[in-house]
Amino acid sequence: MQTKRTTFSGYWLPYALLAPQVIITLIFFIWPAGQALYQSVLRQDIFGLRVTFVGLDNFRRLMEDPLYLNSMQMTLVFAVGTTVLSMALALLFAVMVNNMIRSRDSYSTLLVWPYAVAPAIAGVLWWFIFNPSIGILPYMLDMVGYDWNHRRSGTDAMILVIIAAAWKQISYNFIFFLAGLQSVPQSLIEAAAIDGASRAKRFWTIVFPLLSPITFFLLVVNIVYAMFDTFGIIHATTEGGPAQATNILVYKVYRDGFVGLNLGSSAAQSVILMTIVIALTVIQFRYIERRVNY
């Protein structure tokens, strides 16, 4: 295919057009990232009077810190839980809506709404619903004999934040899955029906494999979301508690840095997170290049 190419006659115009984006990136991404890298190899004394260079000591300490390792574990549980829950539900909804509409105008806009809700508000919403004293869900769970209390039980707290985080992501996943389902040619499904495949079999052997590029893309997006974009939800619901049960890595950066004022350790944690994001992004791009695997 031929790409359309515009040539600028002036010298400064292309740079001027790029400048706003470059400046924003520099101020809000590159500079803080540099700061974090710099801070991560320093240590302040408790009064903030002296700063010493400690090399990779901050990282070594983190790797030996049971609290940090616990946080990693919690993050893993949280990310996997959120990703699986939000993607499974989104796929289920997308399949249902797809059967209902088959490319006509739809209810799908309704299902997009949660995505427009800010994380903190989503958190507050679920905080109300699950609130042990005034929430509706604990009340109903109590009737079936389950004593819900995410302020005491780490498991309850984890379930709460997973549901809150997944709920918000469902709509995003839904849109992608629905678009993917709509692009599966109807004749393939008809051919499979003639070939004697049951409904379920048609889905798992024809439709789902054809969705695999989208599924993989969403997998990475959701993991990134769960690991880095859920600060607001944690902050509004459990604040990392009880007893570190929901203190995932991003939240711990904030707690250790801004609440605990251990800047060196917090910066080192940021650097680790940054590395993980970069790794996930690389995987994403490398895969997308070869995403058409059939």
Place this chain on the structure above:
Amino acid sequence: MAAIVMDNLHKVYAGGVRAVSDIMLDIADGEFVVLVGPSGCGKSTLLRMVAGLETITEGRLTIGDRVVNALEPAERDIAMVFQNYALYPHMSVFNNLAYGLRNRGVLKPEIERRVREAAAMLEIGAFLDRKPRQLSGGQRQRVAMGRALVREPAVFLFDEPLSNLDAKLRVQMRVEIKQLQRRLGTTSLYVTHDQLEAMTMADRLVVLNGGRIEQVGTPMDVYSRPATTFVAGFIGSPAMNMLPASLLRANGNADALSGLPGNADLVGLRPEDIGLDAVAPGGVRLQARLDLLEPAGAETHLHVRLIDGKTRMTVRLSHVPGLTEGADLVLHAPAAALHPFEAESGHRLL
């Protein structure tokens, strides 16, 4: 092996579109029947009703000795070749062919044997490990055929399977499909809008128009005795000329028309039945002017206008005449070549 009986089939889509009406058709075991008609006439709808992909609004459909109205596509013992082939893009050619057999619980060695056999028959044995996107259009078409015949169904259904191929390949595949069908003796229902494909492939032609059957018959029957003006215009290329009987009478051809029924107010004349040389007395004789001369290799099409200056006709000659555009000429046709119709109903008389 199975006969198909369509007993008064109707299809009304949700939303009220009457796609197919009053279809009465018996297809004998082993017969190759072609459904032909213009776009939107309901060919695909009727085929898909037989396949079980569309519900039957009214009427009874029998395949073999079973009424299949309520049966799922998989239970009807049919196989279908789609216009876009509908190959499973993520599966190898082998798996595309094997998919239907696996779903039916055929044992592995048997699957292997049947896939290899079908692949050999269609000369796609070399591509069994490839994905569909690694094949040319013609090869994909063969795989789609292979997927249909590997199942050894009682009925083949084809929905314009050749329309995505180039002209040369289309002719070649046309011959191959027909030969394959003869060899296997499988009852086949084939949809096309290409009248040449229809004529050359069919044991029997079914001409559809507006969801109704216009005519059923062997290709030569339909060609030589079109039942309606629609069929007359649709089958044969260039299309049959239609002239008002009054015009012919006014031009001194009353004699030629004397053998036709009195209510024949429209007369059809095939371009290939008209010539520039005089015919036996009692034939049609028309004065005309040559508007355009189209040499097409083996034949030449003359677009002419009768001396009334309005009525246009097409003439097909097997040679290039020594004429220039604008020349006056005299057209001749034997009386036996006239097709009498009643204009109002469009029906053939005689």
